[in-house]
Amino acid sequence: MSQSKSSGGNFLEDFSAGQILEHATPRTVTAGDVALYTALYGSRFALQSSEIFAQSCGLHQAPLDDWLVFHIVFGKTVPDISLNAVANLGYAEGRFGVPVYAGDTLRAVSEVIGIKENSNGKTGVVYVRTRGLNQNHQEVLSYVRWVMVRKRDEASVIEASPPPVLAGHVAHESILSRSVPDFSNFDCGLSGEPHRWDDYEVGEKIDHMDGMTIEEAEHQLATRLYQNTARVHFNQFAESEGRFGKRLIYGGHVISLARSLSFNGLANAVKVVALNGGRHVAPLFAGDTVFAWSAVQDKAEIAGRDDAGLLRLRMIATKDLPCATFPESDDGKGVILDLDMWVAVPR
Amino acid sequence: MSQSKSSGGNFLEDFSAGQILEHATPRTVTAGDVALYTALYGSRFALQSSEIFAQSCGLHQAPLDDWLVFHIVFGKTVPDISLNAVANLGYAEGRFGVPVYAGDTLRAVSEVIGIKENSNGKTGVVYVRTRGLNQNHQEVLSYVRWVMVRKRDEASVIEASPPPVLAGHVAHESILSRSVPDFSNFDCGLSGEPHRWDDYEVGEKIDHMDGMTIEEAEHQLATRLYQNTARVHFNQFAESEGRFGKRLIYGGHVISLARSLSFNGLANAVKVVALNGGRHVAPLFAGDTVFAWSAVQDKAEIAGRDDAGLLRLRMIATKDLPCATFPESDDGKGVILDLDMWVAVPR
Amino acid sequence: MSQSKSSGGNFLEDFSAGQILEHATPRTVTAGDVALYTALYGSRFALQSSEIFAQSCGLHQAPLDDWLVFHIVFGKTVPDISLNAVANLGYAEGRFGVPVYAGDTLRAVSEVIGIKENSNGKTGVVYVRTRGLNQNHQEVLSYVRWVMVRKRDEASVIEASPPPVLAGHVAHESILSRSVPDFSNFDCGLSGEPHRWDDYEVGEKIDHMDGMTIEEAEHQLATRLYQNTARVHFNQFAESEGRFGKRLIYGGHVISLARSLSFNGLANAVKVVALNGGRHVAPLFAGDTVFAWSAVQDKAEIAGRDDAGLLRLRMIATKDLPCATFPESDDGKGVILDLDMWVAVPR
Structure with missing residues (x-):
């Protein structure tokens, strides 16, 4: 009998600085996702609600809500990064890139940019920079987040790698x-x-x-x-x-x-x-x-x-x-x- | 500090006969809205359920359910008309116009056609005729409704304007x-x-x-x-x-x-x-x-x-x-x- | 006054071996159905989630989830077959046929292939073979199911018709x-x-x-x-x-x-x-x-x-x-x- 095929997710020991995680599953977003987003939150911003309003703003169709894009990209990272997370601690340096339209296919890639163990020896913090990409490999979103993750084994030795200094906020000039x-x-x-x-x-x-x-x-x-x-x-x-x-x-x-x-x-x-x-x-x-x-x-x-x-x-x-x-x-x-x-x- | 940007909606004092309200937000309807409508009510009428059945009835695609159109048009009027409504009292003279298809963009315009204060001095009734329009300015729906609305200030004097006489029902010849x-x-x-x-x-x-x-x-x-x-x-x-x-x-x-x-x-x-x-x-x-x-x-x-x-x-x-x-x-x-x-x- | 137009569904007496039931209502499936399916179950299989992944597998777009197809075909049979069912007893000989894509219109047809009364005289078992078809009359699914159905009248005499012998499983060679x-x-x-x-x-x-x-x-x-x-x-x-x-x-x-x-x-x-x-x-x-x-x-x-x-x-x-x-x-x-x-x- 081979080892079980299912996975309980990554623990602190499974991350290393510089590690690249290509997340499954690519996702084609549609008008169905947009309708559900409206039903879930009642959003009424004109740019996302009306094709014609969007066209009057120079876009060829109504873009998806920025946070819908965020959630879909974020969701892809969960199985690899935060399945054993105790807490989602923070975000930084988030930028929304090219607009996302119904019909686009999104995927996500993360890089581990920092790891530190907590003093309790049971958990640690993992910093990742995640990028969401469309089918043309254009960036639709990038952001840093850090999460508290459990160790698989309290006895493990974790090689710390402090995260790069993060900007307090995105400079408007950029x-x-x-x-x-x-x-x-x-x-x-x-x-x-x-x-x-x-x-x-x-x-x-x-x-x-x-x-x-x-x-x-x-x-x-x-x-x-x-x-x-x-x-x-x-x-x-x-x-x-x-x-x-x-x-x-x-x-x-x-x-x-x-x-x-x-x-x-x-x-x-x-x-x-x-x-x-x-x-x-x-x-x-x-x-x-x-x-x-x-x-x-x-x-x-x-x-x-x-x-x-x-x-x-x-x-x-x-x-x-x-x-x-x-x-x-x-x-x-x-x-x-x-x-x-x-x-x-x-x- | 400027006055707060958010709004608590209109009160009886804010309406006047003949007033035209162009309601936000235009909305492009999609196959996503149709699927949600099916999931919410389990509707099975063939004309709206099947593109092919709709085509056999001379339409170029399946139209949206008439009441889905009604709800979307009605929803647009709420922030302007009934946010402070005590009750939605009645409807009259409703007509469904050109069919609405996935991809159409709907907006709504209302005219205030009558106002009367209630004897309690706290509320009144506002009559509006609302029209739903598609991106080609064709009427998809029109109807009269009347709602009981709160006064902002009980001391306000309201200029009454009795509504036009409303038809008991739509004449079938029309x-x-x-x-x-x-x-x-x-x-x-x-x-x-x-x-x-x-x-x-x-x-x-x-x-x-x-x-x-x-x-x-x-x-x-x-x-x-x-x-x-x-x-x-x-x-x-x-x-x-x-x-x-x-x-x-x-x-x-x-x-x-x-x-x-x-x-x-x-x-x-x-x-x-x-x-x-x-x-x-x-x-x-x-x-x-x-x-x-x-x-x-x-x-x-x-x-x-x-x-x-x-x-x-x-x-x-x-x-x-x-x-x-x-x-x-x-x-x-x-x-x-x-x-x-x-x-x-x-x- | 004519007889009531509404129906309480079929009882055991209403079925006969060889009977063909053309089920209402045809249904055009869309990206909206797909989004709802994702929201209901969180499905992540790449073939159905990504147009581009599906194209890499030789399909021209992402197919609907096989079980979504099953549920839509099954749903059509309920008003005719199982509205008065006590229990859904089993399935056999199910095959998924041509892929179903957003935009396809599905309908369902069933043949009654067996009937037997239960010894209690109150219920019986009806066997049907159901086929789901797309707008090009291609089979998207076929399966046998059997359900326990109430008799309308316990005194009725039911003409039994034993079902054909069903395969224990679908032969992989087929x-x-x-x-x-x-x-x-x-x-x-x-x-x-x-x-x-x-x-x-x-x-x-x-x-x-x-x-x-x-x-x-x-x-x-x-x-x-x-x-x-x-x-x-x-x-x-x-x-x-x-x-x-x-x-x-x-x-x-x-x-x-x-x-x-x-x-x-x-x-x-x-x-x-x-x-x-x-x-x-x-x-x-x-x-x-x-x-x-x-x-x-x-x-x-x-x-x-x-x-x-x-x-x-x-x-x-x-x-x-x-x-x-x-x-x-x-x-x-x-x-x-x-x-x-x-x-x-x-x-």
Whole structure:
């Protein structure tokens, strides 16, 4: 009898600095994925919702939502990187590349860029840089993330390899003009709000007001759509004996929910161009209601463009806590997500 | 700091007679929306289910379900019209126009056609005529609805504007022949039932027999698919303190469920051509089981057509109440929907 | 008043040997169905997931998952065959024919091949051979199933017609080479696992390790997507008084869940070619967690092909019972599905 063909995933011992992981399974994205994304989050950004609006912005068809692209690329990395992860610790240096359209086929490749063991001898942290590529080998996304991973054997000796120094945020000068659609003909009547780049001020806070309660079926459908196999999201039999006694919701589900809620006040922030950083502050469970608010942290022009500008947004999501008072991560219970990103807005 | 960018929706004071509301966000409908609609309701009408059947009826591809079109158009109006609605009171003068196909881009425009304040001084009723348009500016749907809306300030003086007199039902003579597909080659073997127009009698009642229990995840997925943002459907945190203590299901979800159940007995009523009127008699909640029955209220020929005729149907939906005894709205508890429409049936 | 137009389905008295049932409703399958299938099961087999991978296997686009085809064909037969079924007893002689692509239109035809009354005088068993056909009248699937059906009237006399002798399994020599894609360029890096046909041994057992907990909304969405109208899956109002007090999950949902879990260890078994037999050993309910394991029962070459070989797999699914110890159907509680099939694997 040969050794079992199935795999329990990689442990800390299985990673080495410089290692390249070509992730399975390539995935052709379709209008079906787009419809499900709308049904899961209720997203209403005009660029992604309407072929005609997208064409008025110089694209040949409506692009997929940036976070849908993120989730699909991320999902591919899970079987190799985070099946035995204890926690998804952070993101940095995220950039969205060429637009993704229905019909494109995506795959993902990661490089291990750092490993360190925790002092408890049971776990460690693995840093990877992941790239999402389309069928033409163009980069659709790249980002760094670091995860806490279990050791297979506590007695193992781990060769540490400190990660390269990561940028605190993506420099706005490095954001390519071509990653921002043409907003010269942007129709604020159709997009839903009149606010343009000049209307936003650094320091401004926006309560997105609405709340959305999550059901088990919803986050499971979403996470499977992304072909993300992390066990904690699906297996109540095992999780009933686990840390929380229940299934944990994929952190990316929270990002997309908050992003969709943020339409109310940021309807014209139709394009995410960079993920500066982010932290899943606390776990989310079915039955919780998600709220969100955003702060404008910075503004930047795009060289040579008078149709579009950049906003650096901090987007905070909470559970069972409305955001009229703009709760912070350190305020105590309630905050579940603290995300830092650059978005493009018409001028 | 500028004023908050997010919006809490319009109140009674924000409406004025003759006001035109161009609703955001345009939406390209796709095969993904169609598949979700099937998954949400289990609809089996042959015209919408099969490209080949649709082609045999003279259409170049399968049209979207009429109620899917209705929900998408309706959803666009919610942020402007009914975000602060207390109740959706009624519909009239609804007409389905040119067929909608996957790939079409829909938008919605409403005109305020009447306003009146309620005697309690806290709420009022707003009447709007909404039109759904495709990318070629063709009308896909128009209907009147009236909603009870809260005043922002009880002290406000509201300028009343009584609505135009609304037709009790759409006159069958006004239904355009071209809104009914060609049923000359209608295959009753494939469609599921042998009953043709001549087989239905005025006064006939049909128990649709089956029941369907609704889950929170299902109605939330549906309502988000329609980009309908009405808060009562999604926010358990807020609704737990609300009138019912739980999330209220979008009334349109009930229409589609009843319509799908009505396949059993009305399989050949493949095309809805007019919405004469309708009333959401009582609210529906997750966990309830929906049943339905229909009565043939009237029959009409279509001038110049011997392949198709019209049936005026009253469709009643109930919760936790099977319909073998044809329960009426006034019978006490149980009825949740009372809808009046014209449908086209092969002769 | 004419007789009611709606139908309660066929009873044992309504079947006769040799009877041909042309099932409604034809169904055009789309990328939307594929996306929902991914969301419902998290399937990751490369052949179905990627257009480009499929093209590298000689297909012009990614085919639909074999079990999605099965469920859609099966669903069409329910209103005619199993609406009054007490139990779905077994399958035999199942063959998957030409690949099904998004855009194809499927229909189903069944022939009654055997009837026998049970000794209790209340029920009987009906055997049917069902064929699924595409728009070009090509067979996409055929299989025999037998179901226990209620009699309308216990006093009825049933004319028995014993079924033809059914093959214990599909002979591998009869599996057509053209039903297996070209695996000459099969990329095991992209597909997710290195194991090829030669690596599997007869008698080998594979624990698929992961578990998935099922929600009511999920199985209802799935079963409606397949336009399967069997009442026991949807109507809690009726089922609360029924045999189990709750909704019963469509057995095909279990097949697809187990198949998706089986990716872990059988990632390269991308094509199901035959269903030798199968039994739903016990019912599944919402809240249960499904696990699965497989055994390699036999191996066979395909005449004239050195790129692909066949594995005969027994796939067992359990509920609330991890499969590290490979539980058998006779071991007592836990096993819910015992399926026997041929799959094609690259050499």
